[in-house]
Amino acid sequence: MRRSSIRALAxxxxxxxxxxxxxxxxxxxxLADPVRQDVANRLSGPSAGHxxxxxxxxxxxxxxxxxxxxxxxxxxxxxxALAAIVGTLLGILGGYFRGLVELVTVRVAExxxxxxxxxxxxxxxxxxxxGAGTLVFSLAILFAPGFARVAYxxxxxxxxxDYVTAQQALGARTRRILFLTLLxxxxxxxxxxxxxxxxxxxxxxxxxxxxxxxxVPPSPSWGLMIRGARASMEQAPLLLFxxxxxxxxxxxxxxxxxxxxxDVLDPRxxxxxRPGFLGRLIALPPAPAPRQAPGLLTVDGLTLSVPxxxxxxxxxxxxGFTLAPGETLAIVGxxxxxxxxxxxxxxxxxxxxxxxxxxxxLFTGRDxxxxxxxxxxxxxxxxxxxxxxxxxxxxxxxxxxxLLRIGSQLAETLxxxxxxxxxxxxxxxxxxxxxxxxxxxxxxxxxxxxSGGQRQRVMIAAAIANGPRLLLADEPTTAxxxxxxxxxxxxxxxxxxxxxxxxxxxxxxxxxVVGEIxxxxxxxxxxEVVEEGPVADVFAAPRHPYTAALIASMPEGDAERLTxxxxxxxxxxxxxxxxxxxPRCTLAAEACRATAPALTEVAPGRSSRCLRWKEVx
Amino acid sequence: xxxxxARRLLVSLGLVWVVASLVxxxxxxxxxxxxxxxxxxxGIAPDPAAVEELRERLGxxxxxxxxxxxxxxxxxRGDFGLSLQDEHPIAEEIALRLPRxxxxxxxxxxxxxxxxxxxxxxxxxxxxxxxxxxxxAWAGFALSVPVFVVGTLAVLVLAQQLKxxxxxxxxxxxxxxxxxxxxxxxxxxxxxxxxxxxxFRVMRSSVLEVLEREHVRxxxxxxxxxxxxxxxxxxxxxxxxVVTVVALHLGSLLGGTVLVEFVFNxxxxxxxxxxxxxxxxxxxxxxxxxxxxxxxVLLNFLxxxxxxxxxxxxxxx
Numbered sequence: 001m002r003r004s005s006i007r008a009l010a011x012x013x014x015x016x017x018x019x020x021x022x023x024x025x026x027x028x029x030x031l032a033d034p035v036r037q038d039v040a041n042r043l044s045g046p047s048a049g050h051x052x053x054x055x056x057x058x059x060x061x062x063x064x065x066x067x068x069x070x071x072x073x074x075x076x077x078x079x080x081a082l083a084a085i086v087g088t089l090l091g092i093l094g095g096y097f098r099g100l101v102e103l104v105t106v107r108v109a110e111x112x113x114x115x116x117x118x119x120x121x122x123x124x125x126x127x128x129x130x131g132a133g134t135l136v137f138s139l140a141i142l143f144a145p146g147f148a149r150v151a152y153x154x155x156x157x158x159x160x161x162d163y164v165t166a167q168q169a170l171g172a173r174t175r176r177i178l179f180l181t182l183l184x185x186x187x188x189x190x191x192x193x194x195x196x197x198x199x200x201x202x203x204x205x206x207x208x209x210x211x212x213x214x215x216v217p218p219s220p221s222w223g224l225m226i227r228g229a230r231a232s233m234e235q236a237p238l239l240l241f242x243x244x245x246x247x248x249x250x251x252x253x254x255x256x257x258x259x260x261x262x263d264v265l266d267p268r269x270x271x272x273x274r275p276g277f278l279g280r281l282i283a284l285p286p287a288p289a290p291r292q293a294p295g296l297l298t299v300d301g302l303t304l305s306v307p308x309x310x311x312x313x314x315x316x317x318x319x320g321f322t323l324a325p326g327e328t329l330a331i332v333g334x335x336x337x338x339x340x341x342x343x344x345x346x347x348x349x350x351x352x353x354x355x356x357x358x359x360x361x362l363f364t365g366r367d368x369x370x371x372x373x374x375x376x377x378x379x380x381x382x383x384x385x386x387x388x389x390x391x392x393x394x395x396x397x398x399x400x401x402x403l404l405r406i407g408s409q410l411a412e413t414l415x416x417x418x419x420x421x422x423x424x425x426x427x428x429x430x431x432x433x434x435x436x437x438x439x440x441x442x443x444x445x446x447x448x449x450x451s452g453g454q455r456q457r458v459m460i461a462a463a464i465a466n467g468p469r470l471l472l473a474d475e476p477t478t479a480x481x482x483x484x485x486x487x488x489x490x491x492x493x494x495x496x497x498x499x500x501x502x503x504x505x506x507x508x509x510x511x512x513v514v515g516e517i518x519x520x521x522x523x524x525x526x527x528e529v530v531e532e533g534p535v536a537d538v539f540a541a542p543r544h545p546y547t548a549a550l551i552a553s554m555p556e557g558d559a560e561r562l563t564x565x566x567x568x569x570x571x572x573x574x575x576x577x578x579x580x581x582x583p584r585c586t587l588a589a590e591a592c593r594a595t596a597p598a599l600t601e602v603a604p605g606r607s608s609r610c611l612r613w614k615e616v617x
Numbered sequence: 618x619x620x621x622x623a624r625r626l627l628v629s630l631g632l633v634w635v636v637a638s639l640v641x642x643x644x645x646x647x648x649x650x651x652x653x654x655x656x657x658x659x660g661i662a663p664d665p666a667a668v669e670e671l672r673e674r675l676g677x678x679x680x681x682x683x684x685x686x687x688x689x690x691x692x693x694r695g696d697f698g699l700s701l702q703d704e705h706p707i708a709e710e711i712a713l714r715l716p717r718x719x720x721x722x723x724x725x726x727x728x729x730x731x732x733x734x735x736x737x738x739x740x741x742x743x744x745x746x747x748x749x750x751x752x753x754a755w756a757g758f759a760l761s762v763p764v765f766v767v768g769t770l771a772v773l774v775l776a777q778q779l780k781x782x783x784x785x786x787x788x789x790x791x792x793x794x795x796x797x798x799x800x801x802x803x804x805x806x807x808x809x810x811x812x813x814x815x816x817f818r819v820m821r822s823s824v825l826e827v828l829e830r831e832h833v834r835x836x837x838x839x840x841x842x843x844x845x846x847x848x849x850x851x852x853x854x855x856x857x858x859v860v861t862v863v864a865l866h867l868g869s870l871l872g873g874t875v876l877v878e879f880v881f882n883x884x885x886x887x888x889x890x891x892x893x894x895x896x897x898x899x900x901x902x903x904x905x906x907x908x909x910x911x912x913x914v915l916l917n918f919l920x921x922x923x924x925x926x927x928x929x930x931x932x933x934x
C-alpha cells in the first residue's frame with residue numbers, strides 16, 4: 001500500500017478504532033450502571049458524578065451513550081458480517097456456476113431489493129416480534145443481496161481471468177478455486193461494501209429502536225435514548241443532543257472511512273479531475289507577433305508534457321511541419337506516437353492533463369490574418385473552431401449526441417457561427433452534399449437510426465458546414481467497415497476538390513490510406529517526427545528505418561513476406577537516451593544509442609531523423 | 618411511443634399480479650399460524666378455541682385455492698378485508714392516508730431535485746474548486762445524519778427553541794391551505810436533507826462523466842459556446858442516472874417515511890403501518906405492503922416512460 005493511501009485512511013481509521021475501543025472497554029471503564037434509576041435526580045444537568053447529566057429516569061447519560069455504542073455496534077457489525085457471509089457465498093456460487101445456480105442464488109436474493117428496506121424490516125418485526133435478535137436477522141436479510149450483487153459481478157469478471165482458468169486446467173478442486181483463488185481477488189470491493197453496510201445497519205437499527213420496534217428497553221441504545229429524550233425536550237434539550245451527536249458522529253466517520261477505502265481499494269470509481277474545456281485550454285504566454293507564415297499552417301517546435309510520478313513527461317517533442325493551402329498531409333504512426341495529440345493541439349482541445357510547453361502553431365485564417373493558435377485566448381479560439389478549423393473524429397457513433405436529432409446538431413454548428421436565416425435549407429443541402437440518400441429524413445433522424453458510415457458522413461457535413469480552411473481528420477475510417485472506408489475516403493477527396501484551397505491533415509496508422517489520399521506524409525514515432533516528404537518519394541525510398549519497416553509490414557505492399565517490427569514503442573517515461581527507435585532498429589549502431597539524432601534535410605522537401613539514413617534500403 | 622407505453626403497462630400489470638400473489642403466499646406459507654401468532658401476545662400460548670374461532674372468521678379453514686380466489690376477487694373490487702383490531706375496512710383507511718404520504722414523498726422529491734440538481738451541476742463545473750469542496754463536504758455530512766435525527770433536532774431548534782414553526786401535525790388542505798403547506802414543509806424538508814445530498818452527488822458525478830464523452834469534445838470542435846454545450850450536450854445526457862436514483866429513493870420512501878411521519882405526527886400510511894406492525898394485524902400489514910409494492914411497480918413504469926422521453930434510443934429498444 002502506498003504512503004498516500006495510508007495517510008488517507010489514517011484519520012477516519014483512527015476515529016473508528018477509537019469508537020470501537022471505547023465501546024469494547026465499557027465494562028472496565030469507571031462508569032455508572034447504565035440501567036440504575038435515580039428518579040429523585042431525573043433530568044438533572046451535568047455534575048461531577050454525571051458528566052453529561054441524567055436522563056428522564058435519572059440514569060447516567062455518559063454511561064448509557066458508551067453502553068449504547070456497544071449495543072449499536074454489535075447489532076450492526078453482526079448483521080453486516082452475517083449479510084457478508086451469506087451474500088458473498090450466494091454471489092460467488094451464482095457468478096461461478098451461472099445457469100440455474102445463478103437463478104436460485106443471485107436472482108432470488110435480488111427479490112429483496114424490490115421492497116423498500118424499512119418496510120421489509122417492519123415485516124420481519126411483525127413476524128418475529130421486536131428484539132436484538134430480530135434486528136440482526138432482518139438487517140442481515142436486507143443487506144445480503146447487496147453483497148450478493150457485488151460478489152456476483154466481481155466473480156463474473158474474475159472467473160474469465162487467466163489465473164482462474166489456469167487452475168481449472170490444472171484440475172484444482174472447485175472449493176479450492178472458489179475460496180483460495182477467487183475470494184482474495186474479489187475482496188477489495190467486498191471490504192468497501194462491508195464498511196458501507198455497517199454504517200447503513202447502524203442507521204436502520206437506531207431508526208427501528210427510535211420507533212420502539214428495535215432494541216427492547218431498558219437496554220441502552222442511541223435510538224431509544226433519542227426516543228426517550230423527545231418527551232422531555234423542553235426541560236432538557238441537551239439530553240436529546242448527546243445521543244444525536246454520538247450517532248451522527250459514528251455514522252459520519254464510518255462513511256468517511258468507507259469513501260477513503262473505496263478510493264484506495266477501487267481506484268476505478270475515483271472522481272475524474274477538472275474537465276478540460278471550462279477554463280481555457282492552456283494558452284502559452286504571449287510571444288513576439290508572428291511573422292508572415294509560409295502556407296496555411298506552420299507548426300514549429302511543438303512540445304507537450306503530462307505530469308508523471310517523477311516530474312513532467314514529454315509525450316510530444318519538438319514536432320514541426322507545414323501545410324500549404326489545398327494540400328493533404330498524412331500524419332502516420334503507431335498508437336502512442338503523439339499523432340492524435342498533435343491534431344488536438346491545433347484545435348485547442350487537449351485533455352486537461354496535457355500541457356503545451358514550447359513551440360508555435362501559426363495559422364492563416366479566412367481573413368488572411370496569421371494567428372499563433374498556442375497563444376490565442378479561448379474566445380478567439382472558439383470562433384475559429386468549427387469555422388476556419390474543423391475536425392472529424394475516429395468514432396462517429398460516439399461523436400454525435402444520441403439524444404438530439406441530426407439536423408439539430410448540424411443547425412447548432414451553423415448558428416454558433418452566426419448563420420441565422422435558412423438554416424434548415426442549408427442543413428439539408430449539407431447532408432445532400434455528403435451523399436446521404438434522403439437528406440430530409442436524415443435531418444429528422446436520431447443518430448442511432450442511421451448506419452455508422454452515414455454517421456461519419458454527418459460528422460463530415462458538420463465539419464465542412466462553415467467552409468473551413470483546414471480540416472483535421474483523426475483516423476476517420478478506422479471504426480468503419482472496409483467497404484465504407486473507401487466511400488468515406490472518396491467523399492473527402494471530392495470535398496477537397498470542391499473546396500479549393502482547403503488544407504487537410506489526415507491522422508492515420510494505415511499506410512494504404514496514406515497512398516490514396518495524401519500529398520505528403522509525416523511519420524511520427526514515440527512523440528517525434530522521424531521522417532517527412534512527398535508520399536510517392538517516401539514510399540519509393542524511405543529514409544528512416546522505421547518508415548521502411550512500416551512499409552514492409554503493409555499487407556498491400558509488394559514485399560514477398562510481411563515483416564513485423566520487433567518490440568514495442570517505448571513508454572514515455574522510459575525513453576532511450578539516444579535514438580528512440582534504436583532498441584527496435586536493425587541498423588542501430590553504438591552512435592545511435594549514444595546521441596539523439598536531429599531531424600536533417602536529406603533531399604529538397606525531405607527530412608529524416610536517422611544517423612544512418614543513407615544505409616536505409 | 619404509444620406502443621412502447623402500452624407494452625410497458627402490460628408488463629407492470631403483470632408484476633402487480635405477481636406481487637399480490639406473493640403477498641398472499643407470504644401470509645399462508647410462512648411457518649406458524651397467523652391466527653395463533655396474532656393471539657399470542659407476550660409469549661403466552663393462546664386459547665385453542667379462540668384461535669379456531671379466528672381461523673374460521675378469517676377463512677383460513679377453506680382450501681388454499683378458494684382462499685386465493687376470494688382474496689384476488691376482493692382485491693379487484695378494491696376490498697382489502699377488515700382490520701383485526703377494530704373491524705374497520707382497511708381499504709378505506711388506506712385511501713384516507715395514502716394521499717398524505719404521497720404528498721409528503723412528492724414534496725420531498727421536489728425539494729431534493731430543486732436543490733440537488735443545480736448545485737450538482739455547479740459543483741461539477743468547477744470540480745475541485747472551493748464551491749465543489751464545500752458542497753461535497755456538506756453532502757457527505759448530510760448523508761450521515763439519520764433522518765429522524767434531522768427531524769428531531771429540527772423540532773427542537775426551530776419549533777421548541779426559536780418557535781418559528783409548529784412542531785408537527787396535520788391540517789387538511791381544504792380547511793386551511795396555507796397551514797397545510799406549512800406543516801408539510803417541515804417533514805418534507807427533513808427528508809430532502811438526505812435525499813437532496815444523494816441527488817447532488819449523482820448529478821455531480823454524472824455531469825463529470827458526460828463531460829468526458831466524445832460527443833462533448835466534438836461539439837466543442839464545432840465551435841459551440843460552453844453555455845450551449847452544457848445546455849444541449851451535457852445536461853440532458855446527465856439526467857438519466859438522476860432519474861433512476863430519484864425514482865429508486867422515492868420508491869423506498871413510500872414505505873420509508875415511517876420515521877419522519879412519527880417525528881412530525883404526520884398521519885400518513887407509514888404511521889398506520891407501524892400501528893399495524895405493533896398490533897400484528899396481518900390483514901392491515903399485508904394490505905399496506907400490497908399498496909406500496911404496487912405503487913413501487915407503477916413508479917418504475919413511470920420512470921420507464923420518462924426514460925423514453927429523455928432518450929430516443931429507448932423507444933425503439
